[in-house]
Amino acid sequence: MLSRLSSRAFGTTAAANRTSSIYQDKREVAFPIQGKSPKVVSLAEAVRDIKTGDNVFVHGIAATPTPLLQSLSEHAVANNLKGIKLHHLHLEGATPWTAEGVRDRIRSNSLFTGHNLRAAVNNGIADFNSCFLYEVPLLFRKGAIKLNAALIQVSTPDSKGYCSLGTSVDTARAAVTNADLIIAMVNKNMPRTFGDGIIHESHFDYLVNEADGFELHQRNIGPQNDQEKKIGKIIADNLVDNGATLQMGIGAVPDAALSALGGHKDLGIHTEMFSDGVLDLIEKNAITNAKKAIHPGKLVVSFVYGSTKLYNYLHDNPLIEFGDVNWVNDPAVVRRNPKVTAINSAVEIDLTGQVVSDSVGKRFLSGFGGQVDFIRGAGIGDDGLGKPIIALPSISKKGQSKIVPTINEGAGVVTTRAHVHYVVTEYGIAQLWGKNMRQRAYELIKIAHPSQRESLDKAAFDRLKVMPSAD
Incomplete structure (x- = not known):
């Protein structure tokens, strides 16, 4: 189990050295919004504002917020929602949105497909999207994919309210800086990492503590032949x-x-x-x-x-x-x-x-x-x-x-x-x-x-x- 975050400031050298882009983010998530705090809610309440037709970013790989995805699937069924699209790289864990009764409501747009979605992609239940990895953030910044919400998993806030995107900054930074709604699942097992993954809790619309302690997804590394x-x-x-x-x-x-x-x-x-x-x-x-x-x-x-x-x-x-x-x-x-x-x-x-x-x-x-x-x-x-x-x-x-x-x-x-x-x-x-x-x-x-x-x-x-x- 990771220790409680220290209060010393995050490193910001990567952010300062990012190559400039003519495509500006809607917000800068490293800078606090004065006077704003996230609503602390349950898993079920966290996804209540997602509606029919929304485009939702999902944090990936080790950081896949599986409990939030389960809640979103239940929310879509309970409220008869349709046309929700999940935009993501390789995800880990269960894929409840591909199950019978949910698959006609939520559909993946997979920008890199892992083992758990290969069958869905090849059976037409999920979509596959080819893109150079370094260009994926531009899909969000240029508005090719207009994100209504982002589901992310973050480290515990430090004494100044800063969290980290942890193990996956990749396309997640572009997602949170351009999504209309940010839904964050706090997890003490998510490492606090340095660079572009800094995000202040004031940018979260909903903050979930309910899954604190959820085990991060791990890679099964077999012996080399x-x-x-x-x-x-x-x-x-x-x-x-x-x-x-x-x-x-x-x-x-x-x-x-x-x-x-x-x-x-x-x-x-x-x-x-x-x-x-x-x-x-x-x-x-x-x-x-x-x-x-x-x-x-x-x-x-x-x-x-x-x-x-x-x-x-x-x-x-x-x-x-x-x-x-x-x-x-x-x-x-x-x-x-x-x-x-x-x-x-x-x-x-x-x-x-x-x-x-x-x-x-x-x-x-x-x-x-x-x-x-x-x-x-x-x-x-x-x-x-x-x-x-x-x-x-x-x-x-x-x-x-x-x-x-x-x-x-x-x-x-x-x-x-x-x-x-x-x-x-x-x-x-x-x-x-x-x-x-x-x-x-x-x-x-x-x-x-x-x-x-x-x-x-x-x-x-x-x-x-x-x-x-x-x-």
Whole structure:
């Protein structure tokens, strides 16, 4: 359990350094509204002002306010409401609004889909929306999505009335600064974090204490298999330099790469998310953030998802700078750091370098997330030393090659062939940047599973009308 918040002031350096935007927020939630206090209400009362047709933002990942979502579902049924739309990234926990009798009243607009909504998305019960992660806040700021309400989970107010958006600042800051109604669920288990997630309680319309002590959602991190360990070691030994600034996507392969970096020096973190893997590197002094251009000395992140150990480490810790994803993931900001090394995974990649990450054939799987944001930022790094990396096992658990002649029917390209530089499997590294299609096919077939190389050679000839070659 996290301790009571201290009264010392929040750090505000991230807010002061946000890239300017012509799209102004409706309010500044870090500045108190004099003479205004939130109404302290029950879970049921908190959602009473949400009405038919409203657009509602939902705080995501570890911060998903599950009790509020349950209350909203009950409210919609009891009051015969319809056409309510939930706008969110990856959510965790139960999804009562997808149940029979509720699904025709509340519908998700999923901007990144987690495991709990995949079936709903692919069965037409929820909507899927592709968007670069760094642009999602602009949907709220530009009015493409006009938010009537925001459901958020926050840390306990300190002695001056300040709360924190905790584990997920990402798109939540843009949501609370542009929503008409803010409904906050206070939770002593939500870490008080520093940066752009500052919000004063005077901006809350409704404040709920009823769910105080609700356990934050945690990531189930399984053991790495041999494929993943090999890929991680290849990346660590060959593509990550001392002093590099790291971004890692979510998944077993980026986790494996982190696990293999214990012997490195002066690594920096500027990423949309991280999990428990950074803790070991901090303890080993492999991460110092000493060489970074953006917030040197600090880990810059937009959201975290991991264990209670990680959440407790974040609490009241100014070493971690949480930022609005609109600037954290902006390629123009990312490129300013030294040796930007972006490590992301994929579902499949074709012989020309097209990367599928958000779908398996016609089935939607996740979303764009920050992959393209950082692959591009690394590719255009100011120092010319960035390394954009796509890493994936050569073959699936079902024995199907992940390097394919053409992408599966219905699958979507997330990272284009023009963005790709390095592709890594357990069989090595393919460097695609600057190479033509014949050379790309040659590079990728070299790192394909040995059982697939002959058929891939034939498929490459059938597609390109020329044999793959290095010259």
